[in-house]
Amino acid sequence: MDPFKLRFKNEYLGGPLVGKFINNAHTLQFNPSPDHMLRVVKFKKNGNEFRARLAQFHFHWGDDNTKGSEHTYGGQAYPLEVHLVHLNMAYDMSKDHLTHGDGALVIGIMFEPLEPDDDPCYSHAPGNKFFDSLMEKIPDLIEPLSETCEVEVDYASLFDAIPDLENNVSHYKGSLTTPDCQEAVQWINVLTPVKVSQRILDRIRTKVKDNNDKIMVNNFRPPQPINGRTVYKKNDMP
Numbered sequence: 001m002d003p004f005k006l007r008f009k010n011e012y013l014g015g016p017l018v019g020k021f022i023n024n025a026h027t028l029q030f031n032p033s034p035d036h037m038l039r040v041v042k043f044k045k046n047g048n049e050f051r052a053r054l055a056q057f058h059f060h061w062g063d064d065n066t067k068g069s070e071h072t073y074g075g076q077a078y079p080l081e082v083h084l085v086h087l088n089m090a091y092d093m094s095k096d097h098l099t100h101g102d103g104a105l106v107i108g109i110m111f112e113p114l115e116p117d118d119d120p121c122y123s124h125a126p127g128n129k130f131f132d133s134l135m136e137k138i139p140d141l142i143e144p145l146s147e148t149c150e151v152e153v154d155y156a157s158l159f160d161a162i163p164d165l166e167n168n169v170s171h172y173k174g175s176l177t178t179p180d181c182q183e184a185v186q187w188i189n190v191l192t193p194v195k196v197s198q199r200i201l202d203r204i205r206t207k208v209k210d211n212n213d214k215i216m217v218n219n220f221r222p223p224q225p226i227n228g229r230t231v232y233k234k235n236d237m238p
């Protein structure tokens with residue numbers, strides 16, 4: 001067994017996250033402002049420990065509720081997945097994170113629709129607040145290579161919706177899901193999907209355009225064979 005430990009520093013969830021959303025023609029991405037407070041996670045495995053700071057987050061989604069995520073749980077895909085991309089602070093000066101096996105740590109969180117029957121008002125799904133500023137700014141993100149002005153994201157609300165966060169994750173070492181797929185990423189997947197309103201999923205998948213003037217959908221890489229990698233189910237360290 002090869003245990004690992006993931007810890008969020010206290011200030012990770014503090015205050016709103018300030019930055020800009022962009023449509024980069026492949027996805028909707030949020031880039032924190034350069035002078036924003038650093039949000040740092042600590043990761044430990046095999047006696048090696050590193051700290052990584054939040055560098056950006058972006059989404060993958062499908063054109064209906066049966067697909068969109070790049071990971072599956074028990075064979076089930078989800079309509080939307082966010083990747084919280086953190087870069088190892090030890091390499092900040094060299095800007096060559098992807099040449100190191102521990103260059104990046106990406107946390108993947110799945111979203112699933114709240115059934116209308118669960119909530120007649122259809123507006124109180126636990127994950128909704130995280131999307132408030134994105135929903136408001138979607139009209140500014142329709143064209144490829146567009147960006148918003150500086151906005152605040154209620155980042156902590158995303159984690160409010162996940163019980164026992166630090167012990168509710170699996171881990172494997174893998175690659176980026178975009179070319180050239182360097183094996184530089186410590187992947188962390190949160191095991192509990194977060195519920196959002198269907199209207200949020202609908203909005204993301206019907207409004208923004210890619211380079212071909214087409215609605216941007218299915219911007220996910222299909223789940224890959226595990227290739228003999230070991231997936232660790234949760235934090236196994238005391």
Ligand SMILES: [Zn+2]
Pocket residue numbers: 058059060083177
């Ligand atoms: Zn991604």
